[in-house]
Amino acid sequence: MATTTTSLVFVASFLVILAQGAHHCNVPSRFWCDDEEIATRCGVLQQCQEFEWTETSKKVEFALYYESLCHGCRDFINGMLYPHYANLSSIMNLTLVPYGNALERKVGDKWVFTCQHEKQECIGNVIETCAIAIVKDTTKYFPFIHCMENSDENPEEAAKKCSTSIPVPIADILKCSKSEHGNKLEHEMAVKTGALQPPHKHVPWITVNGVHTSAIESDAMKDIVKLVCDTYKGPKPPVCKRSGREVTTIANTG
């Protein structure tokens, strides 16, 4: 009995030494598929690729439902979402829905919107909606929307000023915002917002992979990098190394 235990311990320690010596894999197994570098060190790259990272191409779906003149929305966009967007864009698909607490009703064949922060907010919403529809590429229209949300001017003036430093087709965007097409596009934002389950209770309202909970939302407000990195199933990009969880984990075991 004693001999069996001793030899088992011996074999086990030998295997551990072998594993560590061969690959310098000094990370608990639950982190082996965290990124390609660790997976390679731990000799499980192929297994991670085959069984863990099968949804690598699936970015985290992050959606922000907001309205153009709300302070909380501006604070979140300017203080959290925009500063981290560039570093997260390889693993996060951002959807912006500028409508928020607005209401709509149909008059003839047009939609008439009523906004929480009055007429100017409705103008801001539709300008941003048109920018999204016309520019299409998030990495190009988000800097423009961020600039508008960071401005004290009324939305149309803000849009014009922002277009001098951020290349967007401003004439087309403003024309759209006053057109039937823009009116339809803003109605689509109303429909998207109205389809939320659970229905939104405030703005900004956040969903991650289509899900809203108050915990997810407060995590996003506190540290969007950590939230998106923890949610992402593929190998973690460098930005995730700086998020609290991994830094402490690796420091503790290393």
Ligand SMILES: *[C@@H]1O[C@H](CO)[C@@H](O)[C@H](O)[C@H]1NC(C)=O
């Ligand atoms: C984004 O990543 C770069 C390079 O890794 C880093 O220097 C920068 O601080 C990051 N930005 C933010 C807002 O954390």
Ligand SMILES: *[C@@H]1O[C@H](CO)[C@@H](O)[C@H](O)[C@H]1NC(C)=O
């Ligand atoms: C990002 O989300 C939009 C919906 O808002 C979707 O149409 C698009 O296919 C998604 N893109 C990626 C790369 O997942």
